[in-house]
Amino acid sequence: MDRGTQHTATALIDAVRERATAARVAEAAAFVAVGDWATAHTSEEVVGDPITALGEWREESFVEALAGDQFLELGGPGAPVVAEFCIGEVAAARGCSFDAARRLVGDAIELRYRLPRVQARIAAGEVDVWRGRRIAQSTRTLTFEAASFVDRHIAYVAHKATGPEVDRLVAEAAARFDPETTEAERAEADGGRHLTIELGDIGYTDPLTGCLRGTVDVHGTLDLADALDLERTVAHVARQLVALGCDQDLDVRRSIALGEIARRCDGVTTLQYDAASGPDGDETRPVQRARREVVLFVHLDQAAIAGTLNGFGPGIDACTGMTGIDLARLDTPGAPRGAITAEQVQAWCASPDTTVTIRPIIDLNLEDAVNGYTPPDRIADHVRARWPSCVFPYCTRSSRTADLDHCRAYDDNGPPGQTSTKNLFPLCRRHHRMKTHREMTTGNKWTYRPTDPTDPTQNEPPNAVIWTSPMGLRYLVDRDGTHPWPPTTT
Structure with a gap:
């Protein structure tokens, strides 16, 4: 590419960047205007305030209230309620449905009253509106304190935060500020684990093809560590099948691998095919059961070593100032990153089939x-x-x-x-x-x-x-x- 052509191409890229910036600023200004309009139609009541029980209303008053304008809870706890009829004006001005305008106003109220730092960056044109709305939609069910926690930690990176990153931070905030609910949900999830093999469908005819399927459906819910162990083993056996001459695609090989794993396991002794004899060979040899490996990266600072954690004692969350649950961060290739409870890590490490490796990282500012x-x-x-x-x-x-x-x-x-x-x-x-x-x-x-x-x-x-x-x-x-x-x- 000669110099003149490169100069033209650079100008085109600059034009794309300038137009994108102008569009972002214009969209942010429109979103701020929606928030201003909604704020002008709010009540002094906020979400979470006690509301008069419907049973205390006279029937004719209740019918009259339903026929007139009402105040809607569009944001999370602590956000003001918004007059319903003002949403129709927004819908007409933007040329969208009432439901779409209601969601837009709800996101604007959530950002303005519960996520002010993110809102300020949107107003400055530094964060796309769709990113801010994505954050607002995730924090709606959090307490006011938990939403403030999310706002503090995500505002400065809101311009690049992905959906999974937002969800992980919201889950951490919920765990910190509502530990009882978090523990109850985790216990309920543990009780909901299952593995179902639909053997009752064997021999039934596929309604689409009219042929005997010869397959069954398998579905279940596993503990995260068990799922990682299973995924690693299935992927490993699927690769082995290629070396043994299986030319099926990956999905088929993974399904075959699960059967191979079942046939190799005999009680507590794992039997593995000798590669030289092939998958149909008679030669097998006992091997040790596959062990789970948990690697703990321990991040310590001087306060943790000296035991002076800003006056907070054992069991006290430094972020909330109240008794909470201890959290760890999961960062495993092939698994979603995020916060998990320390109790869950302890359960993984307590298994006799687990190898625990502790790798301390004391100071990332040191060079090596x-x-x-x-x-x-x-x-x-x-x-x-x-x-x-x-x-x-x-x-x-x-x-x-x-x-x-x-x-x-x-x-x-x-x-x-x-x-x-x-x-x-x-x-x-x-x-x-x-x-x-x-x-x-x-x-x-x-x-x-x-x-x-x-x-x-x-x-x-x-x-x-x-x-x-x-x-x-x-x-x-x-x-x-x-x-x-x-x-x-x-």
């Missing part, structure tokens, strides 16, 4: 380095703890499954210490390829470098990287997300 190309576990864990996600702009893939890339290319003849916590960054496989290989249209590739806060002329923040696209556009990525960065002066 080795001379070889491949980083040891301590450095890999350090880097992934420092960067929870792929460091490519706007990527949210977990660093637990990402490659560790040498930002400055490793040189066999270079100085020692090239594999260090300062030079390694997690990149998911797709973005690792984009960083490694050149783009066909421009002949350039994505490049990045750590920021240099010591250079006063650049005004770069610490603990971040700056990416340059093949078109010359730059982006700054730190733990708070991705930010467009000014182009270089050259």
